Amino acid sequence: MDDVWETNAWDEVRRLFPDKNNGSRIIWTTQLSNVAIYADSSGPIHHMNFLSLEQSLKLLNQLWVAEGFLKPITPKSLEEVAKEYLEDLIDRNLIMVRDWSYSGELKTCNNHDLIRDLIVRRAQEEKFLHIMNQKKSALPKYSWKNTV
Known part of the structure; x- marks a missing residue:
């Protein structure tokens, strides 16, 4: 999921991605740390640097x-x-x-x-x-x- 701006976006799509413990992952991007943490507070957050x-x-x-x-x-x-x-x-x-x-x-x-x-x-x-x-x-x- 790209460019997520609100925490409720995760709530709305979460049920579409059931956790079957099969190793699947979802990658999403956001500019807001609180949105990233909301989706998975235990997962790593990757902060992007400016491009050369x-x-x-x-x-x-x-x-x-x-x-x-x-x-x-x-x-x-x-x-x-x-x-x-x-x-x-x-x-x-x-x-x-x-x-x-x-x-x-x-x-x-x-x-x-x-x-x-x-x-x-x-x-x-x-x-x-x-x-x-x-x-x-x-x-x-x-x-x-x-x-x-």
């Missing part, structure tokens, strides 16, 4: 593929297709290049302000993102979805 830059890029790629945004184009790799898609977003001024490497490769990029606002609003609706610092600043702090 490399891990984040790899995730951005399993997600583009998993969501069907990237389709394999023979003989190109999915990474090559992802790069082309990113370049297309840059050409459309939806993504703005912030820095280039010495070899001419894209190093860092930002979303356009209007696109950023749309992304933040949508991510908050999906409970994927929570803004930790509500002050208006050039670089607001974000806490990306941590799961337990």
Whole structure:
């Protein structure tokens, strides 16, 4: 079960998973420790860490593929297709290049302000993102979805 926000969610589905002492397990994710503990106070809780830059890029790629945004184009790799898609977003001024490497490769990029606002609003609706610092600043702090 993914992204559980309330303890009563476990109460509602518990009967669907009878304990037959056969070694079966249920894995669920939540951002709230009390929800994780409620499901099984004797079991281990795994606290996730923030992703490194490399891990984040790899995730951005399993997600583009998993969501069907990237389709394999023979003989190109999915990474090559992802790069082309990113370049297309840059050409459309939806993504703005912030820095280039010495070899001419894209190093860092930002979303356009209007696109950023749309992304933040949508991510908050999906409970994927929570803004930790509500002050208006050039670089607001974000806490990306941590799961337990």
